[in-house]
Amino acid sequence: MIEIIPVGGFSEIGRNCVIVKYEDESVILDLGLNMEEYIRLTEDEDVPQRIPLKTLIRENAVPDLDSVKEEMKTVKALCISHAHLDHVGAVPFFTSKINFPVHGTKFTIEVLKRLLDDKRKNLKNLHAHPSNCKFKVGKKLEIEFIHVTHSTPHTVIIVVHTPEGAVVYANDFKLDNAPLLGERPNYAAMEKLKNVKALILDSLYALDPRKTPSEAIAREMLRDVLLGTTSENKNIIVSTFSSHIARIKSVVELAESLGRKPVFVGRSLCKYLDAAKEAGIINFEGKAEFVRYGGKVESYFKKHKNTKNKLFLATGHQGEPKAVLSRLANQKIFPFQHEDLVIFSCKIIPNEDNFKNREVLEKKLKNMKVRIFTDVHVSGHACREDHREFIKKIKPEHVIPTHGNVEMLEAQKELAKEMGYEDKKIHILKNFNRIFV
Ligand SMILES: [Zn+2]
Numbered sequence: 001m002i003e004i005i006p007v008g009g010f011s012e013i014g015r016n017c018v019i020v021k022y023e024d025e026s027v028i029l030d031l032g033l034n035m036e037e038y039i040r041l042t043e044d045e046d047v048p049q050r051i052p053l054k055t056l057i058r059e060n061a062v063p064d065l066d067s068v069k070e071e072m073k074t075v076k077a078l079c080i081s082h083a084h085l086d087h088v089g090a091v092p093f094f095t096s097k098i099n100f101p102v103h104g105t106k107f108t109i110e111v112l113k114r115l116l117d118d119k120r121k122n123l124k125n126l127h128a129h130p131s132n133c134k135f136k137v138g139k140k141l142e143i144e145f146i147h148v149t150h151s152t153p154h155t156v157i158i159v160v161h162t163p164e165g166a167v168v169y170a171n172d173f174k175l176d177n178a179p180l181l182g183e184r185p186n187y188a189a190m191e192k193l194k195n196v197k198a199l200i201l202d203s204l205y206a207l208d209p210r211k212t213p214s215e216a217i218a219r220e221m222l223r224d225v226l227l228g229t230t231s232e233n234k235n236i237i238v239s240t241f242s243s244h245i246a247r248i249k250s251v252v253e254l255a256e257s258l259g260r261k262p263v264f265v266g267r268s269l270c271k272y273l274d275a276a277k278e279a280g281i282i283n284f285e286g287k288a289e290f291v292r293y294g295g296k297v298e299s300y301f302k303k304h305k306n307t308k309n310k311l312f313l314a315t316g317h318q319g320e321p322k323a324v325l326s327r328l329a330n331q332k333i334f335p336f337q338h339e340d341l342v343i344f345s346c347k348i349i350p351n352e353d354n355f356k357n358r359e360v361l362e363k364k365l366k367n368m369k370v371r372i373f374t375d376v377h378v379s380g381h382a383c384r385e386d387h388r389e390f391i392k393k394i395k396p397e398h399v400i401p402t403h404g405n406v407e408m409l410e411a412q413k414e415l416a417k418e419m420g421y422e423d424k425k426i427h428i429l430k431n432f433n434r435i436f437v
Helices: 035-042 053-058 065-072 106-118 187-192 215-227 245-257 267-278 294-303 324-330 352-367 384-394 406-418
Strands: 002-008 017-022 025-029 075-079 102-105 126-129 133-136 142-147 156-162 165-170 196-202 236-239 261-265 289-291 310-314 341-344 371-373 398-402
Touching: 002 065, 002 165, 002 196, 017 065, 017 156, 017 165, 025 156, 035 053, 035 352, 102 106, 106 126, 106 267, 126 133, 142 187, 165 384, 187 384, 196 384, 215 236, 215 245, 215 341, 236 324, 245 261, 245 267, 245 310, 261 267, 267 289, 289 294, 294 324, 310 324, 324 352, 352 371, 384 406, 398 406
Parallel strands: 025 075, 075 102, 102 126, 165 196, 196 398, 236 310, 236 341, 261 289, 261 310, 341 371
Antiparallel strands: 002 017, 017 025, 133 142, 142 156, 156 165
């Protein structure tokens, strides 16, 4: 029997973590942050690494690995699906407990190295793999990475092969048949899988009855805004997710079409771009300027008065008060003028703080008579009709919806039922609500 132990991210969104156990061997899949709780805990802290692990666990900011002490003795590896913080961000807080290898793709491992550096932590046993590969992690367990598309590069579906069948972990993904960076999803490898006992499935857009549009559509939306709007003699700022390298690539290409030099402003943005360069994905050096440190932002704009032949990419699309975009708007660092363009290539991640912060930021921009473009964006998560295709390809015996609130998980259950699954084969789990398959 294969045991599946949900540790974080079940009936909640964030801090993804699940243990798959077979006899006396197990693997941990993902070790992420609950961003909302983590930000709430750390926003008043200048040195967040000083928050004790116990507090982070108590406040539900990281997965509670202390509650699975027995299983921890059997762990052979930690495998990370992709570089988003809700999947990898908790690793630096558990370095003293991670006495096993950590596996991920090249970009994921490069990002993880930087997260560890930020917290002045170290892990020796990091393994960077290609996006399609197989490797052994114990006598009985073999891991397979299958390339899939998402909103950050080198995302994989993780398959845990055991002598009694496989568990497929697809959290997060989209099925993009015209990706702008990297290959299409590896459908052949998905269809080749045999004897899949369980599928753990991203459900964020399970309520949305459509197929998620390609990233190529997001590029067209950006092209329309950037090339179809009067911007001569105006400043342009685009804000998007720092880890969304494909989106950033589109912005850089469009800046070139406009004859503007791209300028990356913000530490987090530059950190992910460095990781992308190191992972061999893309290198913008020579093509763009980098303002890497928060402290340098002000001096950059003091020194560079001609800002209208540039296109600025800045962090802070959720309106985070400490991020670059809010600072530019608040502190009069940036020479905002009537009808400058601020483009939000993102959606607001739905929580109260984000809505409030964005409202404050947009109000300030409006007061300066800046033109605001919101939602120039396409999601990185699969929708209901992608889920259907995916379940058809994987043919799991059991379906375990994750990464969603109760309504989303229920919607995923309804889809599985519609596809002929019996109630007892669909499992809406809570953390530590373990099952055998
Ligand atoms: Zn993700």
